[in-house]
Amino acid sequence: MSGLRGVLLLGISAVVLVVGIGAGATSIPPAEVWSGLLHGSAPSSAIVRELRLPRVLLAFMVGGSLGISGTALQALVRNPLADPYLLGISGGAGLGAVLVIASGGGGAWGVPLAAFAGALLALALVYRLSIVGERRLDPRVLLLAGVVVGAFSGALMSAIIVLSDVAQLRNAFLWLLGGFGGASWKTLDIFLAYAALPAGILLLSGRALDLLALGEEPAQYLGANIERTKRVVYLTTGLLTAAGVASCGIIGFVGLVVPHAARRLWGPLHRTLLPVVFVLSGCFLVLADTVARTVVRPVELPVGVVTALIGVPLFALLLRRSLA
Amino acid sequence: MRRATLLALQLLIGALACRTGATPAGSIRLVDDAGDTVAITRPARRVVSLVPATTELLFAIGAGPVLVGRTTWCDYPAAAAAVPDLGNGIGPNIEAVLGQHPDLVVLYRSAQNAAAAEQLRALGIPTVTLTVDRLADLDHVTTILGRLTGREHAADSVILATHRGIDSATATPAPVRPTVLVLVWDQPPMTVGAGSFLSELLERAGGRNLFGDLPSSSAQVSVEAVASRNPDLILTAADGMPAFATRPEWQVVRAVREHRFLHVSSSAFNRPSPRAGEAIRILAEKLREASR
Amino acid sequence: MILEARDLTVRYGGSSRPAVDGVTLSTDGGRLVAIVGPNGSGKTTLLRAMLGLLPLSSGSANVQGRPVAQWPRAELAKVIGVVPQTEERVFPLRVRESVMLGRYARLGALGRESTVDRQAVDEAMTRSDVLQFADRRVDTLSGGEWQRVRVARALAQEPAALVLDEPTASLDVRHEMEVFELIRHLVTGGLAGLIVTHHLNLAARYADRMIMLEEGRVAADGTPTEVLRQDVVARVFGWPVAVTTWCDGSPQVVPLRPGEAR
Numbered sequence: 015m016s017g018l019r020g021v022l023l024l025g026i027s028a029v030v031l032v033v034g035i036g037a038g039a040t041s042i043p044p045a046e047v048w049s050g051l052l053h054g055s056a057p058s059s060a061i062v063r064e065l066r067l068p069r070v071l072l073a074f075m076v077g078g079s080l081g082i083s084g085t086a087l088q089a090l091v092r093n094p095l096a097d098p099y100l101l102g103i104s105g106g107a108g109l110g111a112v113l114v115i116a117s118g119g120g121g122a123w124g125v126p127l128a129a130f131a132g133a134l135l136a137l138a139l140v141y142r143l144s145i146v147g148e149r150r151l152d153p154r155v156l157l158l159a160g161v162v163v164g165a166f167s168g169a170l171m172s173a174i175i176v177l178s179d180v181a182q183l184r185n186a187f188l189w190l191l192g193g194f195g196g197a198s199w200k201t202l203d204i205f206l207a208y209a210a211l212p213a214g215i216l217l218l219s220g221r222a223l224d225l226l227a228l229g230e231e232p233a234q235y236l237g238a239n240i241e242r243t244k245r246v247v248y249l250t251t252g253l254l255t256a257a258g259v260a261s262c263g264i265i266g267f268v269g270l271v272v273p274h275a276a277r278r279l280w281g282p283l284h285r286t287l288l289p290v291v292f293v294l295s296g297c298f299l300v301l302a303d304t305v306a307r308t309v310v311r312p313v314e315l316p317v318g319v320v321t322a323l324i325g326v327p328l329f330a331l332l333l334r335r336s337l338a
Numbered sequence: 339m340r341r342a343t344l345l346a347l348q349l350l351i352g353a354l355a356c357r358t359g360a361t362p363a364g365s366i367r368l369v370d371d372a373g374d375t376v377a378i379t380r381p382a383r384r385v386v387s388l389v390p391a392t393t394e395l396l397f398a399i400g401a402g403p404v405l406v407g408r409t410t411w412c413d414y415p416a417a418a419a420a421v422p423d424l425g426n427g428i429g430p431n432i433e434a435v436l437g438q439h440p441d442l443v444v445l446y447r448s449a450q451n452a453a454a455a456e457q458l459r460a461l462g463i464p465t466v467t468l469t470v471d472r473l474a475d476l477d478h479v480t481t482i483l484g485r486l487t488g489r490e491h492a493a494d495s496v497i498l499a500t501h502r503g504i505d506s507a508t509a510t511p512a513p514v515r516p517t518v519l520v521l522v523w524d525q526p527p528m529t530v531g532a533g534s535f536l537s538e539l540l541e542r543a544g545g546r547n548l549f550g551d552l553p554s555s556s557a558q559v560s561v562e563a564v565a566s567r568n569p570d571l572i573l574t575a576a577d578g579m580p581a582f583a584t585r586p587e588w589q590v591v592r593a594v595r596e597h598r599f600l601h602v603s604s605s606a607f608n609r610p611s612p613r614a615g616e617a618i619r620i621l622a623e624k625l626r627e628a629s630r
Numbered sequence: 631m632i633l634e635a636r637d638l639t640v641r642y643g644g645s646s647r648p649a650v651d652g653v654t655l656s657t658d659g660g661r662l663v664a665i666v667g668p669n670g671s672g673k674t675t676l677l678r679a680m681l682g683l684l685p686l687s688s689g690s691a692n693v694q695g696r697p698v699a700q701w702p703r704a705e706l707a708k709v710i711g712v713v714p715q716t717e718e719r720v721f722p723l724r725v726r727e728s729v730m731l732g733r734y735a736r737l738g739a740l741g742r743e744s745t746v747d748r749q750a751v752d753e754a755m756t757r758s759d760v761l762q763f764a765d766r767r768v769d770t771l772s773g774g775e776w777q778r779v780r781v782a783r784a785l786a787q788e789p790a791a792l793v794l795d796e797p798t799a800s801l802d803v804r805h806e807m808e809v810f811e812l813i814r815h816l817v818t819g820g821l822a823g824l825i826v827t828h829h830l831n832l833a834a835r836y837a838d839r840m841i842m843l844e845e846g847r848v849a850a851d852g853t854p855t856e857v858l859r860q861d862v863v864a865r866v867f868g869w870p871v872a873v874t875t876w877c878d879g880s881p882q883v884v885p886l887r888p889g890e891a892r
Contacts (some may be wrong), residue, residue, distance in 0.1 A: 027817065036726065037561040038560070038562050039559070039560040039563035040562060040563060040566035040567075056563075057566070057568070058566070060565070060590045061562050061565050061566060064586075064587070064589070065561060065562050065587060065588045065590055066562065067447075069473055081422050088760060092718050092720045094721070113709060121581045122524075122581040122582050122584050122585045123585075125525055170480065173878070185523040185525075185528065188523075188526055188528070188558060189525050189526060189637050193526045193558075195453060195525070195558075195560055195561060195587075196525055196526075196585065196587060197445040197587060198584065198585070198586035198587035200586040201586070201587075203633070207461065215710050218739065218740060219739065221731075221734060221737070221739050221740075222739050224727075224731055225731060225734060226719060227718065227720060228731075229714075229716065229717050229718045231678075231683065231714050231716075231717075232712075232714050232717045233680065233708075234683060234703055235707065235711075236707055236710035236732060236734050236735065236783075236787070237703050237704040237705075237706070237707030237708070237734050237735030238703065238734065238789075239703055239704075256798075275388070277721065281723070281724070281727075282721035282723060283723055283727050289667065294519075307562070311560075311563065311568075312549065312552075312557075312559050312563035313552065313557045313558060313559060314526065314527075314558050314559055314560040314563075315558075316526070316558070323516075
């Protein structure tokens with residue numbers, strides 16, 4: 015049974031990747047796409063090799079990372095409504111991006127760097143807030159701390175926007191809405207450098223997450239070192255999400271909806287759920303990005319808008335099914 | 339004695355006019371771009387202009403002395419600096435506007451300003467809402483401003499001069515017109531479509547807007563679309579080598595690899611104004627230089 | 631002694647009296663010890679301290695002769711199977727998967743499940759009489775069935791001792807009896823048993839020894855007959871009771887209505 019599932023997932027991924035590479039803002043016939051992949055030298059080859067291919071791979075990796083981050087955080091706080099931005103990361107990243115743009119640019123890499131730094135700062139702040147006496151990373155406190163930090167960052171962002179050049183900051187919002195326009199082999203490498211290790215660790219943490227989902231007391235009685243597990247989940251999901259935001263802004267719904275759908279289809283056992291979620295959310299984001307850059311081409315929609323437009327009805331459908 | 343008779347006569351005519359509903363002599367009545375009627379009894383003497391384009395036009399028609407308020411972005415001419423700065427033009431600070439006791443307020447037509455216009459009118463202040471986005475808007479906006487300030491002749495002159503400037507600067511179509519990517523922002527890539535003033539200037543200066551097929555005034559596009567359309571030149575907001583030129587994904591665009599960048603800086607490129615002709619001339623010169 | 635507490639005291643910072651005050655108890659293979667007492671008397675706190683979740687203010691808590699604080703959690707889980715009072719079912723697994731979680735202490739985070747593990751799980755489910763539910767999701771089970779699944783999970787750990795905190799709270803008569811029978815059967819089979827329960831009468835019939843807590847201190851300690859005496863129960867629980875004897879010799883407590891005499 016799991017063999018069949020593996021083949022199915024591989025098949026879906028292959029199809030999605032082909033669609034993603036074959037479609038784009040400009041029409042390139044399949045033969046040219048193929049030759050472009052194999053070191054062709056037509057003008058369209060550079061587009062295929064240097065723009066589409068890394069973009070599709072980056073979308074897959076970021077999607078997968080957001081998916082497993084959402085899944086792990088849902089286990090950490092024992093709440094299926096958690097998503098990767100729970101820990102105030104979106105607020106911190108947004109604030110970083112807005113600050114850099116308002117202060118005049120920071121160069122070609124200024125915005126991603128500032129978003130990354132802002133995300134990590136928010137993470138540290140939420141961690142600090144979650145230390146209540148002897149207890150660290152208490153899920154209820156985490157939820158509240160995340161909301162608080164997010165709200166505070168949002169307020170600061172609004173203040174900066176009001177006091178600065180409006181035109182520039184409208185563009186900051188466009189970046190924050192999410193997009194893979196800046197994708198290249200270099201951005202892919204950078205993302206993998208930050209994300210490969212945390213993603214690997216998370217993918218192997220299935221059993222520990224199953225225990226954590228029972229509650230901290232039962233998990234400890236079953237032999238889990240929950241303080242270490244919680245810290246690992248916190249750090250890996252935080253790093254993955256921060257790297258994701260730095261690569262492509264804030265893309266919602268991937269880390270919330272795909273774990274839900276995967277659980278309904280494949281059951282909630284984390285050891286098998288996590289790899290499935292990684293592949294499915296990767297495919298989901300590649301598809302969303304493909305739609306974003308082809309549906310009104312040459313104009314490009316922010317990917318975050320597309321994931322919301324697809325994600326909300328999907329989520330509503332899942333909810334109705336699960337309540338029926 | 340004579341004066342009194344004259345006054346009595348005017349009052350009589352005024353009273354008669356009011357009874358018959360006709361526009362009394364000396365009062366001005368017109369419909370603005372939002373479809374609202376603006377009626378003032380005499381040429382405005384305290385004007386708050388909340389649109390950089392109309393501030394410039396008011397100075398151009400000699401109505402500078404009647405200005406009592408402007409926005410922070412009203413940067414031309416230099417004399418505008420002496421006019422009190424009242425903040426934003428979109429979502430204006432009503433209190434600051436009221437503080438200047440204006441008898442006319444000029445607003446930019448946008449959804450956000452509809453509420454402000456209503457508020458001001460409810461307070462008894464004549465408000466005119468204008469669209470100043472493209473060259474074609476200049477004529478009727480200048481005319482309206484001329485009528486509202488009692489400077490119709492000056493307005494007509496300005497219109498004529500502007501047209502002459504534009505026509506003389508508009509290049510005769512060259513056999514090969516360079517395609518130009520107008521890049522307003524790089525992350526994500528933002529450009530202008532046919533609906534934008536800058537696109538108009540570009541076309542008249544002898545260039546072709548890479549995304550002139552898009553009707554909107556601005557649009558977010560993908561690098562891939564730019565790469566495949568392969569512009570000859572890239573017009574950016576910053577001088578010198580723009581920061582995004584070092585990013586790997588932009589290297590697919592030939593114009594980036596070959597550093598074929600253009601830059602224009604004056605506010606004459608941001609909005610329609612009497613300086614449009616000059617702007618076109620400058621742009622045409624830069625296009626010729628870059629194509630050599 | 632598998633599980634032992636000596637003069638165990640737990641004091642929460644800032645409170646006037648200790649939550650657990652000088653409690654001594656022990657249990658070993660084949661013996662079932664029941665901890666009873668009113669709400670707030672410190673029963674759950676005592677368990678948590680004995681199992682290493684709470685630090686001791688004084689006294690000792692040992693597992694197989696070693697202080698519990700020195701036991702790594704995974705090692706402890708191989709010796710003691712615990713069924714705590716509450717647990718979340720936010721992401722409900724199937725029964726077999728749930729019981730397999732009991733093998734965590736022996737598998738670790740990365741180990742692959744082997745025949746040994748699957749056999750241990752099957753055996754645990756059989757002993758707990760939940761084998762027939764193996765492929766059902768745990769949120770489709772009744773209260774009693776869910777409890778037995780949790781006991782099976784604890785058994786899958788292959789422990790030497792079984793500790794249960796209020797295992798029959800909110801269960802009906804039939805499921806209460808099933809759970810107690812199961813526990814008694816397992817203890818008679820060789821496990822050490824420690825159970826916290828509010829059910830005085832069932833504890834009296836199934837347990838070998840009882841210990842009654844009152845505001846953190848031991849109010850009575852010994853066989854059920856020695857502990858469930860009318861004057862002790864009435865004082866500790868603050869309600870007049872009568873104590874009768876059932877045919878198996880165990881004392882049964884009957885709370886009196888106002889106006890009834892003993």
